[in-house]
Amino acid sequence: MAANSLRTDKIWIDGALVPYDEANVHVLSHSLHYGLAVFEGMRCYKADNERSAIFRGPEHIRRLFDSAHIVEMQILFSPEELLKACCDVVRVNRLEECYLRPIAFYGEGEMGLSARGNKVRVAIAGWPWGAYLGEDGAKKGVRLKTSSFVRFHHNSLMPLAKASGHYVNSILAGYEARRNGYDEALLLDVHGYVAEGSGENFFIVRDGVVKTPPLNSVLPGITRASVMKILRDASIEVVEQSFSRDAVYIADEAFMTGTAAEVTPVRELDDRMIGGGVPGPVTLKVQEVFRAALHGRDARYRGWLHYV
Ligand code: PPE
Secondary structure (H helix, E strand, O other), rough: OOOOOOOEEEEEEOHHHHHHHHHOOOOOHHHHHHHHHEHHHHHHHHEEOOOOEOOOOOHHHHHHHHHHHHHOOOOOOOOOHEEEEHHHHHHHHOOOOOEEEOOOEEOOOOOOOOOOOEEEEEEEEEEEOOOOOOHHHHHHOOOEEEEEOOOOOOOOOOOOOHHHHHHHHHHHHHHHHHHOOEEEEEEEEOOEEEEEEOEEEEEEEEEEEEEEEOOOOOOOOHHHHHHHHHHOOOOOOOEEOOOOHHHHHHOOOEEEEEOOOOOEEEEOOOOOOOOOOOOHHHHHHHHHHHHHHHHHHHHHHHHHHEEE
16 A cells, blocks of 8 residues: 555544544545535644644635535535634644645435535545645746646636636646646646646746736635735735736746645746746745745734634
């Protein structure tokens, strides 16, 4: 059996903390068959005062409920209960720093696309998770390839929802990019404008102005929103605007954001070096302030920490 890096003492499921090996679901769980489930990814960090805090916990839980609403799923727990359960998972497993994965999904009972009677189940697990695109990527920048897979149209699947099935698109794009020797895929939208990475939002910088695609075809990233706030607080102009891949080629800097990826510099797209091919000053500044915020070292952003 492969080593299991996800193993912890307990997982929260449907209102109770149960041993890891008992947090199982039936193979006829409806969500397993059709991919209709909604989930979150959040990180918990040890702040400088030694206490662990979930970064923007309430915002992630809100997005979970937004996702559920979009796909007509009714979660029977309150946001407060789920946020508390996230804290419990960190505490009972003594995780201190970890990734947290709440997921709401349909259980078994009825099969078929018209089934509406399956119970909505909720689980929350936590595990230690290192640099998403590698330690090297986080320091020196990653190499991207424009994907042959297009980010789905908002009338096909709905990008404001973080739904499990959406990730088939992401996974296939990621496979393709990595198989061809790149670190990550950059997906374009149906109009050919840059959308996002397989699991990250995307930003470019040119002449001191930062641009990121509008929320038409991308996940409303919580890291994206945090970075936009950090930039504006530093009097750096940020605009939500569509741009094509060649705007990335001639950018001075580019970076990706996500809970898992945090702020990751991008040094190449489609074998074209971006700027000097090393993380630029705006990227480095954002990385530094974001890191300080995660650990409670920047008073302006302490409100983003939800202590467990
Ligand atoms: N776009 C996509 C498609 C996406 O999946 C994520 C998160 C983001 C943007 C950034 O959103 P936010 O985390 O709120 O800043 N992707 C998760 C993927 C991790 C995984 O592989 O699973 C994450 O970062 O948690």
